[in-house]
Amino acid sequence: MMYYSRMKTASVLGVCLLGLLLCLPNLLPAPSRAMPWRQIHLGLDLRGGSYLLMQVDMPTITRERLEALTDGVRQNLLADGLGYRNLATDPGSRSVTFVPRDPTERDRDIASLAKLPQASPGEFTVGARPDGSIAVTLSPTAMTARAQDAVTQSIEIVRRRIDATGAVDPEITRQGSDRIVVQLPGITDPERVKQLLGTTAKMTFHLVDATANPNGLPPPGVEMLPMSDNPAQRVAVIRHADVDGADLTNASPGQDTQTGGWSINFTFNSVGARRFADVTRTNVGHQLAIVLDNKVISAPVIQSVIAGGQGQITGSFTAQQATDLALLLRAGALPAPLAVIEERSVGPSLGADSIRAGAISLVVGFVLVIAFMGLFYGLFGWYANLCLVANLVLILAILSLFQATLTLPGMAGMLLTLGMAVDANILINERIREEVKRGRTALNAMQVGFQRATSTIVDSNATALLAHVMLFVFGTGPVRGFALTITIGIVTTLFTTLLLSRMLMVRWYALTRPTLLPV
Amino acid sequence: MNALLGRPLLRFVPDGTRINFMRGRFIGLATSAFLSLASVGLFFWPGLSLGIDFKGGIVVEARTQGPANFDAIRAALQQRHVPAAGLQRFGADNDVLIRLDAPSGKDAASEAATQSLVDRTRAGIVAAQPGAQMLRADAVGASVSSELFRNGLLALGLSLLMILAYIWIRFEWEFAISAVITLVLDLTKTVGFLALSRFQFDLVMVAAILTILGYSTNDKVVVYDRVRENLRKYRSMPLRELIDLSINETLNRTLGTSSTVFLAALPLALFGGATLSGFAWVMLFGIVVGTSSSIFIAAPILLLLGEKRLRRDLHAVQKR
Numbered sequence: 063m064m065y066y067s068r069m070k071t072a073s074v075l076g077v078c079l080l081g082l083l084l085c086l087p088n089l090l091p092a093p094s095r096a097m098p099w100r101q102i103h104l105g106l107d108l109r110g111g112s113y114l115l116m117q118v119d120m121p122t123i124t125r126e127r128l129e130a131l132t133d134g135v136r137q138n139l140l141a142d143g144l145g146y147r148n149l150a151t152d153p154g155s156r157s158v159t160f161v162p163r164d165p166t167e168r169d170r171d172i173a174s175l176a177k178l179p180q181a182s183p184g185e186f187t188v189g190a191r192p193d194g195s196i197a198v199t200l201s202p203t204a205m206t207a208r209a210q211d212a213v214t215q216s217i218e219i220v221r222r223r224i225d226a227t228g229a230v231d232p233e234i235t236r237q238g239s240d241r242i243v244v245q246l247p248g249i250t251d252p253e254r255v256k257q258l259l260g261t262t263a264k265m266t267f268h269l270v271d272a273t274a275n276p277n278g279l280p281p282p283g284v285e286m287l288p289m290s291d292n293p294a295q296r297v298a299v300i301r302h303a304d305v306d307g308a309d310l311t312n313a314s315p316g317q318d319t320q321t322g323g324w325s326i327n328f329t330f331n332s333v334g335a336r337r338f339a340d341v342t343r344t345n346v347g348h349q350l351a352i353v354l355d356n357k358v359i360s361a362p363v364i365q366s367v368i369a370g371g372q373g374q375i376t377g378s379f380t381a382q383q384a385t386d387l388a389l390l391l392r393a394g395a396l397p398a399p400l401a402v403i404e405e406r407s408v409g410p411s412l413g414a415d416s417i418r419a420g421a422i423s424l425v426v427g428f429v430l431v432i433a434f435m436g437l438f439y440g441l442f443g444w445y446a447n448l449c450l451v452a453n454l455v456l457i458l459a460i461l462s463l464f465q466a467t468l469t470l471p472g473m474a475g476m477l478l479t480l481g482m483a484v485d486a487n488i489l490i491n492e493r494i495r496e497e498v499k500r501g502r503t504a505l506n507a508m509q510v511g512f513q514r515a516t517s518t519i520v521d522s523n524a525t526a527l528l529a530h531v532m533l534f535v536f537g538t539g540p541v542r543g544f545a546l547t548i549t550i551g552i553v554t555t556l557f558t559t560l561l562l563s564r565m566l567m568v569r570w571y572a573l574t575r576p577t578l579l580p581v
Numbered sequence: 582m583n584a585l586l587g588r589p590l591l592r593f594v595p596d597g598t599r600i601n602f603m604r605g606r607f608i609g610l611a612t613s614a615f616l617s618l619a620s621v622g623l624f625f626w627p628g629l630s631l632g633i634d635f636k637g638g639i640v641v642e643a644r645t646q647g648p649a650n651f652d653a654i655r656a657a658l659q660q661r662h663v664p665a666a667g668l669q670r671f672g673a674d675n676d677v678l679i680r681l682d683a684p685s686g687k688d689a690a691s692e693a694a695t696q697s698l699v700d701r702t703r704a705g706i707v708a709a710q711p712g713a714q715m716l717r718a719d720a721v722g723a724s725v726s727s728e729l730f731r732n733g734l735l736a737l738g739l740s741l742l743m744i745l746a747y748i749w750i751r752f753e754w755e756f757a758i759s760a761v762i763t764l765v766l767d768l769t770k771t772v773g774f775l776a777l778s779r780f781q782f783d784l785v786m787v788a789a790i791l792t793i794l795g796y797s798t799n800d801k802v803v804v805y806d807r808v809r810e811n812l813r814k815y816r817s818m819p820l821r822e823l824i825d826l827s828i829n830e831t832l833n834r835t836l837g838t839s840s841t842v843f844l845a846a847l848p849l850a851l852f853g854g855a856t857l858s859g860f861a862w863v864m865l866f867g868i869v870v871g872t873s874s875s876i877f878i879a880a881p882i883l884l885l886l887g888e889k890r891l892r893r894d895l896h897a898v899q900k901r
Contacts, residue, residue, distance in 0.1 A: 107856070115725065119689065250715045253700045260693075401689050402696045403722040411644065412716040419854035426848035431841050438837060440589040471785055474849055474857050478792060478864070481845025482799070485838040489803065492834045499596055514810075522802045525747055526795035529740040533791045536736035538729065541784045548792070580588045 066565050074561050078452050081459035088462060102461045105469035107540050108417050110410035111247040116220075116259060118240045119399040123212050124153055124205055126398075131158050131186070131198055133302065134178050136283075142174040148195070157199040159191070171196055182207065209240065212397040217242055220400070222393035223258050242400070250409045254386075262355045262399050263390035265307030269341070270349035270361055274298035290357035291378050297358045299351045304341040309334025313391035315384035316374070324384035325376040328391065335371025343367040354387075406539070420473035427477045428454075435484055439491050441580040445566045446487035449558040453483050456554040457547065469543035479551025485522070486559035490515040495581040504579045508571060512564055519559065527552050593836040602828050603821045606881035613878050617766045620773025629776055632783030633719055635733070637683040637726035639699040642716040643706045645675045650710060657709035661701040671855075676716070677706070687724040695722045733787040740791055741765075744798050748805070755891060756805045759882035760798060763874050767797050767867065774866045780859035789860045793867030796842060800835060800875040807831050808883070812891065820888055824880045832876075839872040 087099035106113050128151040135158055139146050145163025152159060162171050168190055175188045175198060185204040191197050217234055220242060224232045233245040244259070246252060271284045276296050280286050286296045312329040330338055341350070342364050351361040352375055359377045379387070408416075432450065435443035457476060461468060494511030502510060527549065534545035633640055654677060655665040664681060671678040679702055684691035699720035706713050721729075741761060749757035771790055775782055807827040815823060828835075846868065849861035 117692075117724070250718075251703060253703065256696060256700065260696075399689075401692050403692045404725045405696060405699060405718065405720040407715065407718040409644075409715045409717065411714055412642070416854055416856065419852055419857065422852045423848040423857070426852065427845040430844035430847070434841055434844055437591050438589050438593075440587050443589065470854075470856050471788060471860070474853065474860065477845050477849060478842065481842040482796065482838070484841050485799070485834075488834050488837045488841075492831075492837070495596075496830065518803055518806045521751055521806060522799040525744050525798040525802060528743040528747060529791045529795035529798070532736045532740040532743065533788055536732040536739075537784060537788065538732070539784070541788045544785075544788045 084459035266303035330371035472543035475547035609877035632781035797871030
């Protein structure tokens with residue numbers, strides 16, 4: 063107990079030295095590939111920036127898959143000459159249902175639908191229901207997998223869109239099963255980003271059904287869509303898309319030299335170019351609607367065949383709208399709508415204020431605690447203060463090592479950790495003092511003091527640890543930073559008080575061999 | 582220098598202090614119960630001032646160039662269909678603050694309305710006061726705020742349970758129960774303080790309360806630890822005397838640690854800025870409450886619960 067082997071001394075000092083080394087990169091410029099050191103990140107609340115939490119609209123994914131499946135069911139049954147009625151989707155049970163024209167055709171219906179292409183093995187099952195209807199039901203596991211893919215794909219598209227805006231160091235991460243967090247350092251007004259991310263940008267080209275009555279019910283396979291610049295005006299478009307915007311390879315804003323109006327020039331890949339050529343060749347004189355997110359941008363009449371895969375969308379765009387739409391088309395469509403459900407933006411001046419406030423508090427608090435320990439605990443108090451410095455260094459070192467994010471509450475957590483860390487020293491000192499008063503010798507009092515105080519220190523720190531681990535698990539944002547620094551702080555406190563401070567006191571005893579302790 | 586580095590210069594109470602704390606146990610418990618009941622009353626009226634973390638809504642803080650022209654800002658907001666009611670000055674006369682409630686629905690349309698509200702507010706301020714800088718803009722939709730609220734309560738509840746379990750395992754059940762009763766009393770008083778002070782109750786406040794719980798438990802554990810030790814040491818001492826002795830023996834430590842934590846939190850309250858000062862004041866309040874409850878509440882409850890049993894179960898205690 064009162065002897066520290068060289069090995070042990072060396073390793074305790076080694077840890078402190080390592081901590082100091084790990085802290086140093088924080089004084090250097092930002093890491094690069096040539097200098098891959100690790101630094102503490104400043105949270106957005108300190109450096110300024112925008113945090114956006116977005117929710118992927120999962121029901122839409124199921125609904126769209128069901129709609130595509132409905133089209134497939136209709137086509138397969140028609141192709142096999144089978145009749146049906148009450149064809150409908152039921153999102154609740156993830157199924158497409160219909161009633162066969164004739165109950166005797168049920169087996170042929172099922173055989174016909176078995177030929178439907180599955181997006182993944184076992185994606186859906188076809189079966190008869192007790193009420194005589196037939197249901198095509200999507201399996202929950204396949205839909206979960208599809209939803210997960212959709213989130214992954216959304217993250218990729220969000221990344222492309224944000225990169226296109228020129229944001230510096232954006233951080234895009236998945237949260238939970240259906241959420242995406244976007245952190246944009248340095249951006250204080252994320253309105254444009256929110257608009258860009260809130261647009262699905264699914265562009266498709268559909269033929270217009272000129273025979274449909276725009277005010278009546280649309281015939282099967284046709285839907286009424288509003289014009290984007292005049293929602294009161296509706297266009298009857300054929301549901302099946304002839305060309306998909308996913309086949310675009312490029313899109314750029316352009317300005318008409320004569321009218322000054324803005325438009326978007328686009329280029330298709332080979333598949334898109336061929337389809338575009340086909341549809342324009344066979345439908346000269348018909349209207350082709352350009353549909354973006356279920357709104358018709360424009361529905362020009364096809365004048366002649368468009369080969370070569372290049373085209374232009376004209377509409378009533380402003381320069382900004384044309385630029386943004388081109389950007390969205392280049393980055394690709396989101397697999398499902400994204401909704402921003404939380405925004406937290408901090409301006410750079412508030413961030414700088416916060417850093418200053420945190421730093422001043424940290425320095426003042428540190429000085430107060432150090433002065434207190436010096437006055438109330440003398441020499442051992444100063445040893446405790448030395449440990450306090452080591453503690454701070456170790457907390458910073460661990461934060462750097464994990465490249466953790468330092469937030470303003472995190473700085474508060476650091477300060478409170480330092481205030482509580484000396485508790486262990488106080489416990490040891492008080493205990494030694496009591497043992498001295500009971501008449502033990504200096505050496506004996508120190509031995510017993512350390513020994514008895516240790517279990518108390520472990521018990522009292524364990525309960526604090528429990529509370530903060532809970533906070534880390536259930537907290538979000540800057541509060542997690544608080545819980546993290548305190549949790550790290552409790553661990554470093556155990557090290558500095560149980561190992562470092564004891565070592566200092568033991569060394570001091572070995573050097574001076576006092577008969578009276580300064581307690 | 583030698584004096585400074587040598588023996589301690591100051592102490593809180595002299596060695597051998599024997600204050601008869603248990604004599605005042607009923608007054609202490611009654612005072613605590615009264616304060617806690619009053620706090621529960623304050624929780625219902627006037628209630629907590631919920632921050633946007635838990636209530637949803639938007640907060641925009643902006644710094645204008647030159648003194649803020651409130652009429653112009655109000656007009657620009659109204660033009661954008663933003664209710665100007667939440668507009669107020671805060672701090673300097675070029676700092677404006679707007680706080681608005683969000684639509685309470687969790688559907689896509691309500692969420693979009695919340696986000697559009699913050700965008701329009703920002704645009705309105707910039708239009709009315711060109712060159713205005715955004716200090717902060719937060720928009721929290723109803724689905725996020727209800728989740729944060731649920732998680733905050735979960736964190737609080739689970740922390741209490743885990744503290745209960747830990748003390749139960751390490752000590753006797755009397756210790757665990759009296760610790761948790763005391764913590765609940767501390768907690769209610771803190772809630773009362775929050776209701777009276779009108780600090781925004783948000784996630785940072787949950788962090789403050791959890792820190793107080795952790796700290797307060799820490800304090801109780803140290804006293805209990807001494808009680809447990811003394812139970813083994815003084816086998817015939819009545820529990821009342823024994824608890825008094827344990828409190829007195831640990832009094833310098835209790836006051837010392839409370840002081841260092843208090844000194845650490847004080848600068849946060851004074852210089853920590855808007856985000857941290859509320860947090861730090863609640864912390865300071867909690868430190869005072871937690872320290873006094875270790876002496877005046879946790880120990881008397883332990884005495885009430887364990888007066889007969891703890892002495893009889895001496896053998897069980899000794900075995901540990």
